Amino acid sequence: MGTAPVAGTTTMTGGTGAGEPAATRGRTSIADVVVVKIAGMAAREIPGVFDMGGGLSRTIGAVRDRVPGGRPNVGRGVKVEVGERQTAIDLDIVVEYGVPITDVAHDVRENVIGAVERITGLEVVEVNVAVNDVRLPDDETSESAGETRVE
Numbered sequence: 462m463g464t465a466p467v468a469g470t471t472t473m474t475g476g477t478g479a480g481e482p483a484a485t486r487g488r489t490s491i492a493d494v495v496v497v498k499i500a501g502m503a504a505r506e507i508p509g510v511f512d513m514g515g516g517l518s519r520t521i522g523a524v525r526d527r528v529p530g531g532r533p534n535v536g537r538g539v540k541v542e543v544g545e546r547q548t549a550i551d552l553d554i555v556v557e558y559g560v561p562i563t564d565v566a567h568d569v570r571e572n573v574i575g576a577v578e579r580i581t582g583l584e585v586v587e588v589n590v591a592v593n594d595v596r597l598p599d600d601e602t603s604e605s606a607g608e609t610r611v612e
Contacts, residue, residue: 491581493543494536500550500588501535503576507568509560511596513538514553547584548577555594566590 504510514537538553550573556565570588577585 496541497536497539500573501539503573504569509557509565511557512555547586549587551589553591553593558597
């Protein structure tokens, strides 16, 4: 009566039979995308994190966010490896100019580990944070100035 686990999921199994406590009878499967979304949301909660993902993924994400009915991709910039009881997470972030990058990375790491372990029950063995860009204070003004530069 068992089913094979779906690719991209982790499975935590309990016992079977009437002798087992009700809470441990059966199997719990957690898809990789669940860990991706939890980690993405937790990373974005940290002050100083402006955006996530590499340059191309952020550009595509900005276009997608402007499409009516489109939803932001909370998993942008997040990669995970999920095993039976553990997970490893890689994050690509963009920070605000002037924030201490090591402090932001520490806070991101701490918040992601706490959220993923609390919600999924998986042990997070590592969270690698790659800061691939910094948002400068004049980034928005230079974009709008470029639109009106030539008449």
